Amino acid sequence: MSVIVECLSKQYSKGISALDNISFRVKAGECLGIVGESGSGKSTLARVLLGLEPYNEGNLTFNGKPIAPKKRALLRQYRKSVQMIFQDSTSTLNPKLPIWKSILEPLDNFKEVTPSFLTAEGLSRKEMAEELLALVGLDKQMVDRYPGELSGGQKQRVSIARALSIEPSLLVCDEPTASLDVTVQVQILRLLKDLQKKTNMTIIFISHDIRAVTFLCEKVIVLRNGSIVDQFQLAELYHKDRHSYTKALIRAASIE
Ligand SMILES: Nc1ncnc2c1ncn2[C@@H]1O[C@H](COP(=O)(O)OP(=O)(O)OP(=O)(O)O)[C@@H](O)[C@H]1O
Ligand SMILES: [Mg+2]
Incomplete structure (x- = not known):
């Protein structure tokens, strides 16, 4: 790189x-x-x-x-x-989507990418999002929440998880x-x-x-x-x- x-x-x-x-x-x-x-x-x-x-x-x-x-x-x-994290995570996370859907958006855009942290076979999409949440130190149970139900710091962690999902260099x-x-x-x-x-x-x-x-x-x-x-x-x-x-x-x- x-x-x-x-x-x-x-x-x-x-x-x-x-x-x-x-x-x-x-x-x-x-x-x-x-x-x-x-x-x-x-x-x-x-x-x-x-x-x-x-x-x-x-x-x-x-x-x-x-x-x-x-x-x-x-x-x-x-x-x-290349991925980006902005100051204001509310502009990155769609308020109408549960966290797990937001996290997986980049992966949905680039279906050809298989990140190395998703090596376990047969993970459901929600489980993939859970893995990513764990990576940024958030409780897996947060996948079903909406951005409005998270603190600023938690939202920024979610934005980081989302950016990391496709393993940007x-x-x-x-x-x-x-x-x-x-x-x-x-x-x-x-x-x-x-x-x-x-x-x-x-x-x-x-x-x-x-x-x-x-x-x-x-x-x-x-x-x-x-x-x-x-x-x-x-x-x-x-x-x-x-x-x-x-x-x-x-x-x-x-x-x-
Ligand atoms: N879309 C735009 N159209 C015209 N001028 C712009 C536009 N965006 C930024 N500028 C101007 O370019 C300069 C740099 O702006 P920029 O937003 O890159 O600064 P910044 O360092 O990020 O500031 P901040 O710390 O306030 O975010 C400023 O003078 C700004 O007014
Ligand atoms: Mg700026």
């Missing part, structure tokens, strides 16, 4: 760059953090990476293949390998913990860390919170006004040569 982003730019309207000349690489099993304040272009980058939004210049390459929006067949192949998380209270945030971050170790998937974790990013990721990119202003390994977080903006983010996080 490799993602190569080269000189990627995106303008929603002429003259205003939501993303400006973005370049980075991610390899299998890596966890890349992208941090930046509101409006810095994080969600735009996430949507571009998923092929949900076109870009104006540059290249996006996944496993050596160029990913260009609007090429439907190619994008379908791509979506088999890349998981893009856009502020997955922003709407949760602090203790639940930590639980979800721990869960992502555990799952990453277990599956060796690659994670691109996007957040305005430098603490969450540095908890999970060994490589960090700092985004400001659509540009990368700093890029470093976790061990270099407190290095004196960090960009002044990164230092400001660290300072703000430590006095909050």
